[in-house]
Amino acid sequence: MALLQTENLSFRYPGAEKAALQGVSLSIEAGSFTVVCGPSGCGKTTLLRLFKPELAPAGEQTGRILFAGEPAASARPGAIGFVQQNPDSQIVTDKVWHELAFGLENLGLPVETIRRRVGETASFFGIQGWFRQKTDELSGGQKQLLNLAAVLMMQPRLLILDEPTSQLDPIAAADFIAALQKINRELGLTVLLAEHRLEEVFPIADRVAVLQEGRLLLHEPPRAVAPKLLSISPDHPMLHALPSAVRVWRHLAAGGACPLTVREGRRFLEERYAGVALPPPPVEAPPAGACALDVKNVWFRYEKESPDVLRGLSLRVTRGEMLCLLGGNGAGKTTALQIMAGLDRPVRGKVLLHGRELKTYRGGALYRHNLALLPQNPQTVFVKDTLRADLNEMLAAMETPPAERAGRMEQMAKELGIAHLLAAHPYDLSGGEQQKAALAKVLLSDPTVLLLDEPTKGIDAFAKRGLSELLRALTRRGMTVVAVTHDVEFAAEAADRCAFLFDGEILSVEPPRNFFAENNFYTTAANRMARGLWKTAVTCEQVAACCRAAEERL
Amino acid sequence: MKAFAGLHPAVTMTYFVLLLTVCMFLPHPVLQGQALVCGALTCALLCRRGAARDVGFYLPLFLLVAVTNPLFSHNGVTPLFFLNGNPVTLEALLYGLSLAAMVVGVLLWCKAYNEVMTSDKFLYLFGAVTPKLSLVLSMALRFLPAYRRQARRVSRAQKAMGLYAGSSMVCRVKNRLRVLAAMVTWSLENAMETAASMKARGYGSGKRRTHFSLFRFRPADGAFFAALLLLAAAPLAAAAAGALNFTYYPRLSQLQTTPAAWVAYAAYGLFLLLPAMWEAKEALVWRCCKRKI
Amino acid sequence: MKKWISAFVLCLLIPAVVVGGALLFSAKRYAWISLCVACLACLPVFLRLERGQSGARRLILIAAMTALSVLGRILFTPLPGFKPVTALVILTALTFGGEAGFLTGALSAVVSNFWFGQGPWTPFQMFSWGFMGLIAGWLSAPLKRSRLLLALCGALSGALYSLLMDVWTVLWADGGFRLSRYLAVLVTSAPFTLVYAASNVVFLLLFGKPITKILERMQTKYGL
Structure with a gap:
């Protein structure tokens, strides 16, 4: 059964010449995990916001949006959950527990019900450890997880996420995606996710929708996306954004089932090219030239008593x-950069720019x-x-x-x-x-x-x-x-x-x-x-080149 | 001071409000002296560090208030000496001392208040009366640390572009103002996203909001509450009955030694020591528990 | 209804407290009475917010402006007397109205005192800063037109803030209001008052326009 359906949906922002969305007809099955992708400005965010009546942008809209068979605007508050991009700006209150309770407070639920649901949700997401902390003291990943949990407190039937991991580091992003997958698998919650980092989400999606200039280009299972894109245009820009396994596959024009994960990609390569030895690539010579920036044995800590962040960092950057x-x-990456930029002074050691000390x-x-x-x-x-x-x-x-x-x-x-x-x-x-x-x-x-x-x-x-x-x-x-x-x-x-x-x-x-x-x-x-x-094939292009060389030897 | 700070916020708040009321309403030398001494004791228990600095602040303040009063006020009938032809009277000096005890006492108890009544407790109480305002306060408190961090980032980014140079006073003021202006745009743009997140979670859906908190009113809170009401009632009742009248001008009145007055002094003393005693009780219970294991 | 409440509070309750307090406590508890008056004076605007149908954006706007003015107070702590709180409150009031100004001012006092320490002076600061926002809101049309007037308003409100807070200092440290004592306090705090007034002028002259522009942009962009 389709939980969310759009029929010929078009949208134009006030005063805009071009429509942001044109004739989008999309049907999201209940319990599915759908990924929406497309280049910046393709209308992803507009589409997702139109699904959430409270956030729908003002403008000229034609076509219908149906949620569980009814117009979306009549859905009960909280039936559609929405998580935005920036982890920081979505948090409303100053304590974690209060943030969890915020939505239910708005619905006017009795305190005892809230207490119970807060406890339950906090344990499901493993929030107990930082339940009483200030929201401000959390890491970016924790903040986004809190936003997710706070939205789920409202017991939504559909969860919409607009690039939720774009501000997170890779490890936090993977954790977040894993939490999403858990919700989808264990609770059967329908997930609609817009994302540009597809490496992790592509393989776990049931369907992938690709938008281009406000139109729905395709809405297919992930394995069918690359072949479809190739049939539309052999050099479709969207192909560059797909996971590495898909990119290697499409460089080879090999046919057969398209691998999605690293594991599948590895099997795909090993089945075809096992035992084909290639001459090692020419050794990349380290760049020669004068030294532009010379970091010499730098030690740094923020406070007198705090632990050292940099411990004898040395680096020569060639011009x-x-x-x-x-x-x-x-x-200590960012700290190292701040020291190279002269914003912080090293406790010990020095930084030379073109042979002259920064200070x-x-x-x-x-x-x-x-x-x-x-x-x-x-x-x-x-x-x-x-x-x-x-x-x-x-x-x-x-x-x-x-x-x-x-x-x-x-x-x-x-x-x-x-x-x-x-x-x-x-x-x-x-x-x-x-x-x-x-x-x-x-x-x-x-x-x-x-x-x-x-x-x-x-x-x-x-x-x-x-x-x-x-x-x-x-x-x-x-x-x-x-x-x-x-x-x-x-x-x-x-x-x-x-x-x-x-x-x-x-x-x-x-x-x-x-x-x-x-x-x-x-x-x-x-x-x-x-x-x-x-071993030395690092980028998709290099792997593809190796494959081609191997084909010649086979 | 874990035990006292762990009490229900309503109890703690009532305690401080009653205490400050008595401090400001009953300028009686005995009560003021008690409040001053117990305030110092409680502060010492609450915030062990920085005691030396505190003495350096409160002692001069005490002397300042005490000494300046007789210079401005020439009431009283017992001149001690004359200054510029104006009498400096004993009554005015003692009144100054009493004022100083009141001011410093109130300041000390305010310090204790700030230590115990953290912002979340305040918001909880405030929210029971004015939920919307309390929500605004909660948001402001959440924004502030984030704004401070962002302000620091902006000023460093500007510095690394060479736009934040100069160490003169004018430069510093100008730089900070630039950062502040940039912060206005940044904060309001982000605030609109926060507003979207509020709406997305049903804010303004027309229902009456509930007011959720983690605080529970437990039997121990009830016991403390009853004790503090009883103990505070004694001096207030005595004052209402006129048993604690004391005047400085034109001449000092006699200190009361009636039974009612003694009861009031004792009750008030106990009242002021409640936080310290509560702490001691908890410490004892803890020690007993540990011994049983 | 709302108007009645504010009228009732402003016209009846406050004088009643003053007179009643003076009669009941033989005119010796000025500090306490003035505290009650300061709290009561904040009540009408607070009640209006509580009862009104202000949406999420308006609430958050006030919260953000409050946090910003406190940030200003913190950013400039190394420079004594230079506090852009009043100026920001005035600018808020100019764009978003007197009530928003009042709330920003009053809440800035509460929030900043979580850092600088709460005490009986908090209601006074709430009232003083809030009141300045309210006045700026009333005078928004002429103030928007002339930079000179705006600067003057900044100077006056800076001075007014000092004058009001000094009244409180005297009431509190003296148990009663004595003119000689008040004048003495005024003289000792004169340098601060001057810096305060001057800093308001500097701030409003330099940043009145850009910040108003920013606020107005937000107003049109998000329809606040």
Whole structure:
């Protein structure tokens, strides 16, 4: 039975030329797990919000939305649960227990009922340990789990989630997805999830809906998605966003059942190419050149009494290379970056930029034509009410002559593809656009060394590819880039060298192929599939290339 | 002070309200002295650290209030000496001492209050009277630490772009104001998402909200409540009956030594020691329990 | 109904408390009486919020503005006397009305005192800051038109806040109101009053416009 049904649903925002949704007819079965995906701006969020009457955007709507056979607007409050993207801004109250109770308080349930349901839900989600804590003291993953639990307190029949893991680190994201799967399997709750990180959710979905420019492109079981996309267009952009196993499969045009998980992908490769030895790839030479940034035996802690965060960190970054600093949560990655940016002073050791110690750059000289940091949250970069004003402020600080400012700004905006956004308010941009805009502001200081903190957080596969190309272009021009990231896939594709940080020190620095070949757990999905055969194949493209080479030898 | 802080918020609140009422209503030297001493004792029990700093703050304050009164007030009939042709009287000096005891006593008890009545207890009580306002307060309290963190992030991001330079006073003020202005946009944009999350969970669905909390009124709370009401009633009743009248001007009146007055002093003393005694009781129970195991 | 309650509280209850208190307690408990008056004065606006049908967005807006003004108070703790609370309360009132201003001011006092310490002075601060928001709301039309007036309003409300709080200091530390004592307190707190008034002017002149613009953008974007 269909729990949620749309019939020829179209929607247009007030004053917009193009419709945000066009003739979407979709039917969600009760108890199913459906993933909605598509590039940014495809109408995912609009569609999901229209399903939740309290959050439905204002605009011109035609077509019908039926929930359990009735118009969705007449559903009881709480029958449709909704979890948003940002873990922080969804929390209303200051205590965990109060946050859980909030929804039921709104429904006016008696205190004893609330007490019971709060207890039950808290134990189901393993919240007891932090039940009495302040919501502010939780980690991002805990916050999002709390949001999920608080929504489930209302006993919804349908759970809608709009990119719930985009702000989480990979481990927290996997935990969250596991919780979702548990809810779907054990409680039979219908789940509708919009997501751009598909590696984990794709295999567990019953159905995948792909949206493109406001239209429903397809709504199929996951295994049928790639073949369908290929039949629509052999180079459909959505193909780049699919899980690694699917991407390897489609590069081979091999036919047969499409593998979805690492396990299936591994079996797929081993069945075909077991025993085919390939000559080792040419050894990637570490980049040669002068040293741009030299971190020498740096020790750091935040308080006098607190434990050391960095313990003798040493790192030499060569001029014109792109270096990715990888590591788990709390390994000290962000701290290391802040120290390289001169925001914190090391307790011991020193940092040299172009052979000069950081602290000898005085009066802001460090941040002009030298070094720039793009923070994790691009919103911290903007202080003005239009993007143009923000960029102008930076040019003024750089003492660019007023006559040249407009030209310089145009040039930068064109390069980053944000020229059409200059008049917009920075907060009205999408996540990917905000990041580009922030990068534009940072790049206006004309740095030789660019530091990035989690640059791929919250942006989709297309924006990620764009970013990786942009960084390549920058390094080709001689800029040095250091990025701190959780994203092994991004590091494998974009980096010249990868460094692994653990417990405050660097354990290894190598070109990505050697780096990931030596790792067992901390490596890309493509490498985990292929490492039994070809250890140094790291990205999907490299695995596919190996497969092709193997075909020739067979 | 785990035991006293573990009482039901309504009980704790009643205790402090009654205490402050007596402190401010009955300017009687004995009661004031008791409140001052017991306040210091309770504070010492509650917040063991920082005692030295507290003495450094309260002692000068006590002296300041006590000494300045006779300089401004020339009532009283017993001049001690003359200053600029104005008499400094014994009555005014003693009245100053009593005022100082009151002010410092109230401050000490306020310190104890701040230690025990944490924001969640306050919100619970406040919410029983004004649920909406209490919700607003709860949200504000939740936002504040997040805002502080974000403000720090913004200022560091600006600094790393070279836009937060300069260490002069003007620069510092300007930088902080810039951060604050950026915070206004950020916070309100996020607040709208929070509003969406409230609506998504049925806020404003027209039903009357319930007021949920983890606090339970247990028998021990009842016992403490009864004790505090009884003990506080004694001085109030005595005062109403005129057994605690005391005047400073024009001349000092006699301190009462009637049975009623003695009962009032004793009851008030016990009342002030209730938190400390409750703590001692819990400590004893704990020790007995441990011995049995 | 709502208007009746506020009228009743403002016109009858407060004077009744003052007169009754003075008669009952032989005019010696000014501190206590003034405390009651401060609490009562906050009541009408609180009641209106409680009874009214204000949606989630309005509530959260007040919460956010409250947290922001407290953040301001915390950000500027190293600079004594420089507190943007009053200025933010005024700006809130200009865009969202006197009631929102009052609530922001009153709640800022409560919330910030969770950090700086609650005490009998809390109701006074609530009333003083709230009252400034209310007045700014009443005068929003002329204040929006002229920057000069806005700056003047900032200076006056800064001074007024000090004057009001000094009344409380005297009532409390003196057991009664004595003009000579009040003047002495005024003189000792004059530097703070000056910095306070001046900082309000600086804040409103520099950031009155941008922040109003931000608030108005939110108003149009989200229909507050």
